[in-house]
Amino acid sequence: MLRNKLVIAGIFCASLTASEMELVLDVGKDNTNLSAQSQAKIDSTESDTDKIVNEYKVVSKQVEGLKLYNAQKRIQIQAQLDLMDKYDEQLIQVVIMQRQIPPLAQRMLEGLEKYVNLDTPFHIEERRQRIDLVRSSLSNPKVTASEQVRQILEAFNIEAEYGRKLDAYEETIVLDNQEIVVNILRVGRLGMFYQTKDGRDTGYWDPELGSWESLPGGYRTQVRDGIRMAKKEAPIDMLVLPVKMGGNS
DSSP: OHHHHHHHHHHHHHHSOHHHHHHHHHHHHHHHHHHHHHHHHHHHHHHHHHHHHHHHHHHHHHHHHHHHHHHHHHHHHHHHHHHHHHHHHHHHHHHHHHHHHHHHHHHHHHHHHHHHHHSOOSSHHHHHHHHHHHHHHHTOTTSOHHHHHHHHHHHHHHHHHHTTOEEEEEEEEEETTEEEEEEEEEETTTEEEEEETTSOOEEEEETTTTEEEEOOGGGHHHHHHHHHHHTTSSOOOOOOOOOOOOTTO
């Protein structure tokens, strides 16, 4: 069978003219070129496909990363929104408190002023000036609410300190309808005593009568020693003095 085919091909080739043979060879060559070009296109397509697939994988990873990043950002943004809501609530409370502070401070000042007027009359001018200073602060729109509160609390603190200190100073008082400069001894808020410059007359402030009253001569030394202790001219020691409770004392 193969021999017959070869014979037939030989007969076929022998029957072709030279020009026809050339044409056959050209067609074969063209087919070869077309095959080579097709293979090149296939190879190029495969390369482009691989490149696209690799790029897709890279983009897919980037997309996954962006999804994770966006999820984290959404959590952070929500947390910030929640915090802003919390701050808004706190701001509302602050505004409410700021509105309540002025009347509260005013009531506190009125209570402090009433207390000073009813209290033992020591450093009375100084204490009233402090109250007037706080009052002017409360009526000053340039003074912040926090500063107003600070000033009134400081005034209360100073008044509280008076009750824990031994104090001595000079003051003019009225005795027997006469103004006399005397030494004053204040023992916290337990009692307030006077002694004339020459040491002959000693007395105390009577909170019930609201006036200065004399003490027996036996208290002269105690009051004198107390004045020296308060002025740090003598060491602190025990004092025996009369205490009469009344008013705010």
